[in-house]
């Protein structure tokens with residue numbers, strides 16, 4: 001079925017929907033949003049555990065990774081409140097600066113975007129339409145998606161990455177870009193749990209810790225938060241953030257946990273000395289039960305080579321010093337990371353060198369990029385959705401401007 005639109009947006013996720021709203025507002029007359037799923041914005045519904053952490057009060061370049069320079073996008077859209085308020089969506093921030101819809105429901109965010117696009121009267125959604133090719137023609141682009149062949153003046157690739165395919169993005173956007181000769185940096189899962197040795201015995205235990213990622217012996221990144229032990233590794237928001245900073249080649253990487261980050265090494269040693277004094281007749285495991293989870297206590301004792309069957313009184317100061325040191329630096333060798341199905345975002349994507357300041361392709365005039373398909377990913381805390389929305393808004397605005405310039409030239413001729 002042949003169709004003609006001014007602008008075609010491939011991908012109806014966070015970036016594609018923001019792009020549609022912005023292009024319509026900036027004067028684009030007809031916009032097609034195509035998505036491979038049976039409804040648009042599916043992934044948005046599961047973000048932030050169904051609450052959608054859509055942005056942050058602390059937006060800054062330092063929370064982003066990858067080749068793409070986010071500066072100009074963040075400078076233009078440092079705050080999305082006005083954009084959402086115009087769509088009728090109010091937000092509030094928690095004590096960490098994470099911004100959520102006031103309704104605390106991700107569906108409100110999707111509805112606001114969808115209604116905003118629909119109410120403009122310029123946007124049409126095509127679902128269950130997997131885009132299989134984008135090619136340049138003399139007036140713009142031809143987009144093939146399912147039964148449709150859409151001819152348009154400009155197109156936006158907003159197909160997301162490879163993470164959480166069950167909610168939409170399947171990595172096919174990268175192939176569309178590569179077929180147009182656009183370079184894509186190798187992709188790998190980010191914001192995911194890390195696979196590590198020796199965690200099985202304390203599976204499901206949670207511990208407030210300071211976690212430090214060390215790669216090739218260098219300190220890469222430190223995060224404070226709740227670490228969750230799993231049967232095959234480490235999880236939790238702070239581990240997700242460490243995974244974002246861990247290069248794809250994770251050989252020689254380790255995560256060191258400080259299980260008592262509010263105490264110095266000396267204070268931990270003194271704490272252990274005190275407990276030993278009060279609980280001489282207890283077994284070491286019992287002595288630690290007011291400080292650590294039982295499974296962790298056993299693991300610490302094993303690591304410190306302290307027999308669990310002798311009374312505490314038998315432990316000398318070198319035993320306690322060793323135990324204190326392990327508590328402050330419990331190291332796990334990292335052997336891998338969770339796969340895309342369990343990751344929140346994709347590291348890698350369309351590289352910075354392919355994209356101009358308006359988010360247009362340097363190789364194909366009229367082709368724009370937005371969201372996770374670009375080689376940039378952020379930490380947990382609303383940074384990824386902020387970038388998806390902000391880059392969508394910018395790409396929509398740039399596409400509308402280009403199309404209106406094209407139209408003027410056409411009229412003059």
Ligand SMILES: Cc1cc2nc3c(=O)[nH]c(=O)nc-3n(C[C@H](O)[C@H](O)[C@H](O)COP(=O)(O)OP(=O)(O)OC[C@H]3O[C@@H](n4cnc5c(N)ncnc54)[C@H](O)[C@@H]3O)c2cc1C
Pocket residue numbers: 010011012013014015016034035036037040041042043044046047048049052053054055129130131132145158159160161163164167168169170171172173343344345370371372373381382383384385386388
């Ligand atoms: C479980 C989970 C929770 C998350 N929570 C948060 C959070 O609270 N805060 C935060 O900032 N980030 C969060 N993220 C990350 C965030 O969801 C993404 O960074 C963001 O959705 C990226 O937006 P996007 O529009 O670029 O891509 P997507 O949202 O992935 O949208 C891409 C769309 O393109 C469509 N598509 C792909 N290829 C094609 C094709 N070939 N043809 C047609 N359609 C296609 C897909 O179906 C999809 O709808 C979370 C991610 C997950 C998986």
